[in-house]
Amino acid sequence: MPQIFVSPGKYVQGAGVTGKIGHYVVSLGKKALILGGQRGIESVRQNVIQSLTDHHVSYHIETFQGESSDNEIKRMCDIGRDQAADVVIGIGGGKAIDTAKAAGFELGVPVVIVPTIASTDAPCSALSVIYSDDGVFERYLVLPKNPDLVLLDTETIARSPVRQLVAGMGDALSTYFEAAACARARAKNIAGGTMTQAALAIARLCYDILMRDGYKAKIACERRVVTEALDNIVEANTLLSGLGFESAGLAACHAVHNGLTVLEETHPYCHGEKVAFGTLTQLVLENRSIKEIEEVITFCRLVGLPTTLADIGLESASSERIRHAAEAACIEGETIYNMDMEITPDKVYAAMMAADALGHTHKHGEENAYLQSSAFIL
Structure with a gap:
């Protein structure tokens, strides 16, 4: 059996790096579906929107409903298709991130992960944990590749719970x-x-x-x-x-x-x-x-x-x-x-x-x- 080591395409960590997200995203896509919890998105909204705008990346923001379930993934995919998104940006904690990774896979587009809390190891993996709509674990969804970019702003983490x-x-x-x-x-x-x-x-x-x-x-x-x-x-x-x-x-x-x-x-x-x-x-x-x-x-x-x-x-x-x-x-x-x-x-x-x-x-x-x-x- 072969030995296999996998990792995200790029990992960027530092104070204020969300203000540079457009620099990294523009090479991946020009129309972003941004999904995440309301609090997570609000914590980085100003930096992210300004940077995407500066680099001429358009976007649609959709609020995550709380569970990385099959129904929520399908809902995000439907929105992504309606918006003709060519990159998915997942912002927030583990379940929002897992939903973004799964939606990006279903849509066949690059995935960018912006954690706003350092609460799980989900951001870097090619794996989504799927729960029922009621929060009961159902299965692991193994994805064909890891996120293209993980962008982690330590100033945001320092302000998180x-x-x-x-x-x-x-x-x-x-x-x-x-x-x-x-x-x-x-x-x-x-x-x-x-x-x-x-x-x-x-x-x-x-x-x-x-x-x-x-x-x-x-x-x-x-x-x-x-x-x-x-x-x-x-x-x-x-x-x-x-x-x-x-x-x-x-x-x-x-x-x-x-x-x-x-x-x-x-x-x-x-x-x-x-x-x-x-x-x-x-x-x-x-x-x-x-x-x-x-x-x-x-x-x-x-x-x-x-x-x-x-x-x-x-x-x-x-x-x-x-x-x-x-x-x-x-x-x-x-x-x-x-x-x-x-x-x-x-x-x-x-x-x-x-x-x-x-x-x-x-x-x-x-x-x-x-x-x-x-x-x-x-």
Whole structure:
């Protein structure tokens, strides 16, 4: 089986780069369908519209309805055809971005991604996560190519909700552990091949940057300023995690997230928040050392990521409902089967409950432990 590494055509990150979007888009198309959530578009509207106008790129703006569902993708495609769009620009968070990538594929036009939050690793990948109109995970849509351009303005990220940046850390937190599991199992990556050493190294670098700079980046975002730590975490959340998960592979962390989406109580929580709990579940499944588990829990508690079922709205959920989520994590075709072990719903349920118990043991003194730990370089 060949080794395959994939990436976006171009990745541009920096303060104020949305003001240069026309320079990059004009070589891709002359009529843009811009789609995104209202808040996301408003956060960059002035820069984007001025730059597109300066470069003689016309545009139509359409508000994203909230779910990357088949119905929403079809609606955007219909609008794109009506507008004769020859490039799609997706602005906002993960679900708007996934919709833009899928619509661009269906329309057969280049795709430009402008994240306004660093909450997921969706921007760089050739993958759209498809949900029902009610927000329940349905499937992964693997696309034939990655976005042509990812343009990430760190000034916009610094002004975004801190919770979204932290959720991005939760998504990125899974990257190395899933990559390592796929390496042990010699599992296929999202691109249909096996991983390169570069992909595994990128996944490890992503984890190391989170441990080193995650807390500092959160503080910077709280003060709405761009620091080197924030720059590094934006890159880890978006580029490194995106390259790592797609070119190395997914395993239990994301499968548990997908299973959790069948429980309506988890719907108000961000993708990365649920992935963080999925990461703890995978560590328990693998019987990782208590030192590794404590390092992850300590980090999560400090930056504000979930470590218990209560943290994702399931404090009152019955054991039967948690078991239902475990069963959904184990449906045929799920990425949990990239683990190099026998997988059953009973094992996943047990790991979820044990992860919850471990999370409850670390409710006090996390910040002091983090600051004193040599594992975290401040």
